[in-house]
Amino acid sequence: MTHGSKRKSIIQSYVESARMTAEVFPNNNKRKKAVVSVCSLLLPDDLILEVLLRLPVKSILRFRAVCRSWAALFSSKDFLSLYMATSKPVPAPPKLLVVSPTARLDSTAVYSCSPSCPRYDLLFNFDCVGHDSVEVVMPKPCCGLNLLHDADLPAFFVFNAATRAVQRLPPYSFRGRQSSAGLGFDARTREYKVVRLILGYFPDNDSTKCEVYTPGADCWRPAAGGLPFSWTQFAASAVTHSEMNKIPPVFANGFLHWLINPCLTVRRPRAAVITFSVAEETFGCVRSPPFWTSEVHLLSWSQSEGEHLVEMENQLCIVRDLRNRIPLRSTLEIWRLLDYSSGDWSLMHRIDLFGHVERILREPQVVRVIGSVGNCGSGKKIIIATSEHKVYDKFQKKLYTYDHIHQVLETIISTTETYNMNNSFLPGSRFSLFEESLVPVHKTIEDRATSSTLAKVTKGTTAPN
Template sequence: MDAAGAGGDMMGSRKRKSAMQYCGDTAKMAVQVFPSNKRKKPAVSVCTLLLPHDMMLEVLLRLPVKSILRFRPVCRSWAALFSSKDFCSLHMMTSKVLPPAPKLLVVSPTSRSDSSAVYSYSLSGHRDDFLFTFDSAFHDSVEVVTPSPCYGLTLLFDAAVPAYYVCNAATRAITRLPPYRYPGRSYTAGLGFDDQTREFKVVRLINGYNHEKEAVMCDVYTPGADCWRPAAREVPFGLLQFAISAVDHAVLNRIPPVFANGFLHWLICPSFVIRRPRAAIILFSVAEETFGSI
């Protein structure tokens, strides 16, 4: 055997060893992420009988989101797997495809007076895709609070009810949030994502009255809850005037907060503060539910 052939065999052997090591690590990760339940025997699909679990997991992790949504009714084991938070996290880490261009939601009135249509508008194209009809929503009463989606979710607000809605453009699902506290007061809301719990949170800042103990109140809604709850931390006393300015600025100029790097950002307007503010932005940590400033 010549030197070139020996070198090729060595390189091939290294590649095979690397692939075997990768498959072994993937199998270990799959066992850790999806442990078996010995007490209750899960429903076994036909695919798992034909292919090993780790190989099937590798295939499923490389499916696009649309295919995963279509394959959920295949069997109960796949439905439970695709619905688990661990699979979603592992799918995001495994995916090597660049995310598509962001899409914006547009609400348009229909021929009926009590409904509105929701469209998905792509920045790279010129065509609007119809998503669904928003019933019980009067003309010009529904607005998109977060023009840019947050992890695929968009916050809508119906001023006629009034009520907030969380919309998923991929699944075309919409969830109406429960009635909130302190109606009839100035407030602003934003949508954020908690990386620790892998859940979204809707956060509202409300300006109170002068005679109330809390000049600015903060309510938080999490998925599955039947009501809003107070945030874990109140607005610090040193940031009360800035928070009041941020709420007034967001309401009067229709500027919603922006979610980035785990924080909701409210812009402070200097004209709404007696003294020159030492900060320009109010921060709210979605995970820790604490306030800060920039």
């Protein structure tokens, strides 16, 4: 269906819904009816729709209470699809999400903040979850949705930070095995999917599996296309790399992407990235970049653990951390994928570590590029997260913006956090970019009964612990 036909369908549905509301509820809230009637007299329905499509998410959420016809309109799939496709004349200022433990042992708080102002706005609290075991799985939301994981329960959660809607996913199978999960969006059904790539026990590599959760289901299911046996070695490398180095898959262009670690393969892999089509549920691959030479699989673990994927400017990118390479080069490189078919890569940015930047980024054990904010011109800044082990279960976590034109690094967040490691090699992330969206989070029957205790919306401004 084209955007034009969707608009006509939405307008017809809106008019019919408004008529039925007036017939069924003739005396219901006369003031709201008067407001809608005045709007209809002053503006035609198609123009009202164009205005509504350009409102911020906060306004849409408030306007649901105007009348039943508007509430039905804002919840329809056609409106949500058009809202996502309609370009906003004034982009919202970039924000970040921060997950932080609270004083309670069974609660975790979710905050938002702006890179330009270190102000923490408390969005809501997750109750009935671990105190220090909740992590943000992916550093960038997928169509406004974020994926959290509590290693203690264990359980996954999908939530929309803008609408405060939360869903706890059903228990997953194959517990105890190494696995890597990601959140993707199916453009055909306009719904999210959570995908787990699960490593089989050696030497039974044929037990390496892929399972999918779709909204409204009461359990996980095998991926429709399955995992080809010939891919098990590459899948095992990608899962081990993701699990041990806390490097999640990246969603871009309708695919989830896992990075293969070449030092975990017997010979140089022909592919650098395993792809999973969220719509078709089939696997593919992307050819190795030019810097993966014939000796790349001979690198030590410490020399290859820093490489990771990131989505920037709607393009898939590989970040090379060259701090531990021999000969020593104080550089971070960001390579972007130009074409999936040919597998051509191009150097996008080079962050030279010298002076003030070197002193900050040289010492941390983990340095991750998690995305970018701003436009493509002088206002663009790269978001970098670092983690440095202090003592026992204490880690110094910091978040920076890097102006690649002026080579200026600015601190956004600096905090010392406690992690329940649960036999993990590195702590996970509690940072993510923030994206406003109206994409719904569907709840199962169990979630509907417990949603009031799972997420409590809290007003006010405070700072993470």
